[in-house]
Amino acid sequence: MELISDYEYTLPQRLIASAPPEERTSAKLMVIRRDTGLFEHHGITQLPGLLQPGDCLVINNTRVIPAKLQGYRTSTEGKWEGLYLGQAEGGAWRVIGQTRGKIQPGETISITPAGKEGEEANPDIPLLELELIERNSEEGSWTMRPRSETPFLELLDVYGAMPLPPYIKREGEKPFDRERYQTTYAEEPGSVAAPTAGLHFTPELLDQCRQRGIEVTSVTLHVGLGTFRPMKVERLEDHQMHAEWCEVPAETVEVIQRTKASGGKIVAVGTTTVRTLESASQEGELKPWIGETDLFIRPPYEFRTVDQLLTNFHLPKSTLLVLVSALAGNKLISQAYKVAINKEYRFFSYGDAMLIL
Missing domain, CATH: 3.40.1780.10 (QueA-like)
Known part of the structure; x- marks a missing residue:
């Protein structure tokens, strides 16, 4: 065995x-x-x-893809971290995330533009709002719908960071x-x-x-x-x-x-x-x-x-x-x-x- x-x-x-x-x-x-x-x-x-x-x-x-996302719950401003997993029906996203407290369908997550380590995010870029549609049994993920008509890869390029493995201990992605x-x-x-x-x-x-x-x-x-x-x-x-x-x-x-x-x-x-x-x-x-x-x-x-x-x-x-x-x-x-x-x-x-x- x-x-x-x-x-x-x-x-x-x-x-x-x-x-x-x-x-x-x-x-x-x-x-x-x-x-x-x-x-x-x-x-x-x-x-x-x-x-x-x-x-x-x-x-x-x-x-x-730059799938790592950071932001906050729009209702409480509590910190939220997530990972884009793939596309769902109708242009929705499959996302797994974590935050304090229990989030519910209908809530929104405000995603901040990705900043490099040691850099501030560009204040001229608006927040990206993700509306929570439903929780999936698979991997504990959520179906979320971005409030944007921009193609998902273009959104991730601005709002996402490279999903480095958890054993690489540093804040934010480095330029390389x-x-x-x-x-x-x-x-x-x-x-x-x-x-x-x-x-x-x-x-x-x-x-x-x-x-x-x-x-x-x-x-x-x-x-x-x-x-x-x-x-x-x-x-x-x-x-x-x-x-x-x-x-x-x-x-x-x-x-x-x-x-x-x-x-x-x-x-x-x-x-x-x-x-x-x-x-x-x-x-x-x-x-x-x-x-x-x-x-x-x-x-x-x-x-x-x-x-x-x-x-x-x-x-x-x-x-x-x-x-x-x-x-x-x-x-x-x-x-x-x-x-x-x-x-x-x-x-x-x-x-x-x-x-x-």
Whole structure:
């Protein structure tokens, strides 16, 4: 029986990366070789040489939206904080929020324009009012209607901030967050968290991979609120995985099938890419697919499409750490994390990476 307590470890606070490295490609890269159980230590710039010509990198092209909202209850002026989760019918928003007291349908929340850390919000920008329509059972969220005809992405760009993970302890977003908490290949808006393994890539690094004969193709998975939520059960089999929207286009399936037919490896960039590809492979063979997935990849799991994985270092007792362990084995991953702590790798979203071969 797999228990969540099997995925616990102690991390010194100083190793939590609260800011990105100076350059995207300055991250360290630990290589785990499953065939020998040995670890190697490189930099992310050495990735092309660690992969083989004929391999295929699969990236997640989702785009993080500035979904974090701040304001106050219009009736009491009590502080309110929330997170935009997605669109509802008729242009309404799905939002999760917290405030003192119990809010009721019909109330309004006044959203203040987002200000950068150390800056005052522009007083010339009016407040955005959100009317509470109804409370949803799903995730404890609300359906709210903005009192504005402006498209939601334009509103979020003004009133929202980047939804940095809760373990990054600072007030407000810094000027670099809008650029650095986003992959350089982000295209499809919809995530409330970054697919962090992709944060290390520059266009130049991807070109170096292509020049080595490595194909690059993409899927989309919009990372949801559940990525921040810890598991609250002891047995992994009792955990209900959150659902996330994803898509595997037909052209991506063709590239992957061609790669496999020629003996190349499928290298997923990030756990979100793994989840997307494996969700589209549940009938045994990868097919074009679009929809929501609640697939929980945990040991023992037979991977149908993904062969190798580039990923960051994940939170203790998280579904992401469980997924990585399903690919490489809990014992080997536990050893790797101990080595990473000893060698002072940087952990979590803005941290360093590991490559599982």
